[in-house]
Amino acid sequence: MSIMKETKEPVPAGKPGVEEASAGTLELKDVSYVYSEGTAYEIRALDHISLTMPSGQFIGIIGHTGSGKSTLIQHLNALIRPTEGQVLYNGQDIWADDFDRKELRGQVGLVFQYPEHQLFENDVLSDVCFGPMNQGLSREEAEEQAKKALLQVGFKEKNFKKSPFELSGGQKKRVAIAGVLAMNPRVLVLDEPTAGLDPKGRDEILDQIAGLHEERGITIVLVSHSMEDMARYASRLIVMDHGKVAFDDVPKEVFSHYKELEPMGLAAPQITYIMQTLKERGLPVDERVTTLPEARDSILAALRTRGGAL
């Protein structure tokens, strides 16, 4: 029975104790973005998006290839300017003339889809120092931040002096994430940080990100293609479809619309399908659970109440 109650949990609004971090709210107001405007190749990548991202949430963004996820997150730290609409940070228009966009980029850290795009220094530590030093820190202070960030993403100290180009894909990703984390952002935006990683590396990185969310209380915006990951980590799930927001809710609610997700080239976690089928076959399970342990408990409980053989 306890499981049934959990399904209606509200979207958590920030952790207690980081109340003052309510500074850090991002808001998109009716944002549209058109690539190559005025040419034959015009593409409307975002179509009148309105969203609020309060401080402290763990937000997942999912959507088929080309649905506009990467375009959306580049608006969050003023890398691209909306064709129409406004982006607000703490209520201020980030494209106002007197807004300090460099400062914003320190507060809203963005890790891109392919990290090898940004590594350039001779050794890992210097590379991670690049961000903090751009913020005006001295080399010593920057190194301190960099070391902390590298350890936080699970990068081994013995590799600090290696060239970033000798690293494996997973290690490069960690360095890239650390490079942004070292700037002490309030909001960390990650574009498919786990693409091209093995399952173990994927879980490690995601666990570390979830840990950062817990420890530092920073907002996480995570773009991913994996519904399973979303079910496990996100407290709020935004589904993009052709440049529009199709769903924006707690993951459980979103997954309950799994029939509508399929035409968008998406699917609910596999466990949802198993539970649905069990329910249709007459086992009174909770079909809205989204993770494996929850499913196990629900099935066991259902079997017990039915008094069937275990």
Added chain:
Amino acid sequence: MIRDITLGQYYPSGSVLHRLDPRTKFIGTLIFIVSVFLFRRVPGYAVATLFLGAMIVISRVPVKFIFKGLKAIFVILLFTAAFNILLTPGETVLWKWKFLTVTKEGLVLAARMAVRLVYLVIGSSLMTLTTTPNQLTDGLERLLRPLNRIHVPVHEISMMMSIALRFIPILLEETDKIMKAQIARGADFEKGNIIQKAKNMVPLLVPLFISAFRRANDLAMAMEARCYHGGDHRTQMKPLKYSRLDVIAYVILAAYLAVAILFRVLGL
């Protein structure tokens, strides 16, 4: 931001012009350019205008794109016009100030040069708007093939050209991505003096070169893995073939050229 600079500004509209063989279009453009220099007076330019106008209508490319190319030569156009107007000596002087004179001959010459320049740009834009860069290099390769006899490596040159063309948009996109990634880490590509600016480019150039070399290497490997070797006896997947459309086009072009030559002889 950077991808807005489209090179080889192909505009797909599937018109008759698009379906013509690139060789036809190449030769057609050449004939048009020659004709623009053959014509000397208003009746001649009326014919050229008519011809160009008809081609623009047939191409179904929006006029806006066709005139875009003119923006780039606007300054040159202004200069040549000014020099021609002010510095051409002539009989009928209209206005004079120190060494600057405006003569009737000067005005005529300026107008003629301006028209020629504009038509030249519009004519070649029309070709690049209706032909993909790859088709163009294919066409050029075929047209230059006779040079093989005198040991010019035509195939290799055109291969390099098409690879270079293919990579320009990719590299532009990559530059855009790396720039964004570094800006997100607080890099600033605009502030400071020249030396500082050059230094600031390091975080952009290093990853860019690395990725360019990696791409070049990958491409070379992929070509080798498929046993590529250029030169003799190499066939094409889509060999260029003239169709009936091209025959008609050549007939029209020949007629047009004949008219141009005739006008020249008649002094029109």
